[in-house]
Amino acid sequence: MTIAETLLPEYDHEIAGVRETLKRVPAAKFDWKPHPKSGSMLWLASHLANLPTWGTLTVDSDELDMAPGGKPMEPPPPPADTAGLVAALGKNAAEARAAIARASDADLMKSWSLLTNGKVLFTMPKVSVLRSFVMNHMIHHRAQLGVYLRMNDVAVPSLYGPSADEAPPEF
Numbered sequence: 001m002t003i004a005e006t007l008l009p010e011y012d013h014e015i016a017g018v019r020e021t022l023k024r025v026p027a028a029k030f031d032w033k034p035h036p037k038s039g040s041m042l043w044l045a046s047h048l049a050n051l052p053t054w055g056t057l058t059v060d061s062d063e064l065d066m067a068p069g070g071k072p073m074e075p076p077p078p079p080a081d082t083a084g085l086v087a088a089l090g091k092n093a094a095e096a097r098a099a100i101a102r103a104s105d106a107d108l109m110k111s112w113s114l115l116t117n118g119k120v121l122f123t124m125p126k127v128s129v130l131r132s133f134v135m136n137h138m139i140h141h142r143a144q145l146g147v148y149l150r151m152n153d154v155a156v157p158s159l160y161g162p163s164a165d166e167a168p169p170e171f
C-alpha cells in the first residue's frame with residue numbers, strides 16, 4: 001500500500017466532517033465573534049473551506065512563502081452564503097484529493113518548507129505537512145467552528161461519535 005493510499009481514507013473522513021460542519025454555518029451569523037480577538041464566523045468557515053488548498057500546494061510545490069517580499073498573501077474572497085462555503089470546500093477538497101492520489105511515495109517523502117518573507121519557518125516531509133498542516137489543521141479549526149455553532153444554538157454535527165445534538169449516522 002502506498003503512502004497516499006493510507007492517507008486518503010483519513011482525508012475523506014475529515015473532509016466529510018468539515019462539510020457537515022460548514023453546512024450548518026448560518027449566513028445571518030457570518031459577522032459573529034466569540035471575542036474581539038477572535039476571527040468572525042465567516043473568516044473561520046472560509047479558512048476551513050480553503051485549507052485543502054494547502055494539500056495541493058504541498059504536493060505540487062516544495063515551498064510556500066506566506067509573505068513574499070514582506071507582503072502577506074491575500075486570502076481568497078469569502079463566499080457570499082453557506083452554499084458558497086460548501087462549494088468552495090468541495091472544489092478545494094477534490095483538487096487536494098487528486099493531488100494526494102497521484103503522488104508517489106518518493107514525492108511525499110520530499111521536503112517541503114513554509115516561509116515568510118524568504119525566511120524558513122519549518123521544513124518537513126510532504127507527508128508530514130499533509131497530516132499536520134492540512135488534516136490536523138482542519139480538525140483544529142472544525143472544532144473551533146463547532147464551538148462557534150454551539151454558542152449560537154446551532155446543532156453541532158456528530159463527527160467521531162454522538163454530539164450533544166445528534167447521534168452518528170447508522171452504518
